[in-house]
Amino acid sequence: VLVDPxxxxxxMASLTSY
Structure with missing residues (x-):
């Protein structure tokens, strides 16, 4: 999942998708 930083x-800090 691409999310805006x-x-x-x-x-998403745990996943770090960005």
Whole structure:
């Protein structure tokens, strides 16, 4: 899942999709 660095950074911090 590609998310913009800034939106779900805290949530995707563990996955680091960006």
């Amino acid at each position: 800034g939106q779900h950074v805290d949530e």
